[in-house]
Amino acid sequence: MPGNLQPAAPNGVMPQSLCTAFTELRDFVQLQNQFHDGTIQRSQLAQTSRRTYRLSKRLSPSQLSALYNFWVTQNGDLTPFAYYDPFDILPGQQIGSNFDPTGNNIQGRVTVAFRNAVWAQSTGLARTDVPQIELVEVA
DSSP: OTTOOOOOOOOSBOOHHHHTTEEEEEEOOEEEEEOTTSOEEEEESOSSOEEEEEEOSOBOHHHHHHHHHHHHHTTTTTOOEEEEOTTOOOTTOOTTTTOOTTSOOOTTEEEEEESOOOOOOEEOSSOEEOTTOEEEEOO
């Protein structure tokens, strides 16, 4: 039936050791039209913001290996998976305590996918940057 979309089913869970390496960004998507007299017409496209997560830490060799192996198992494309936001917790809980390797806990779980299928890395002194890795919320 047109107009009925099923939510994306996550295929796997990102390892807990990598969840704290990402920084959350929020986008409020809207349409804008600017007219010749300088007025702007804006229209919001969604009721809520869209979350994206960028890799913000330099990775140790073990973290790099875990990320690369997970990226390969997800085929580096738009296959959705579960990501547990370690800061999306209830008051009084410890940061990262919401992680569930089975993906059943809904507290802090976000269904995401890798934004681009390109792997590029630069290695410095004992740490590696993977600047193009970005997660985008799909459900």
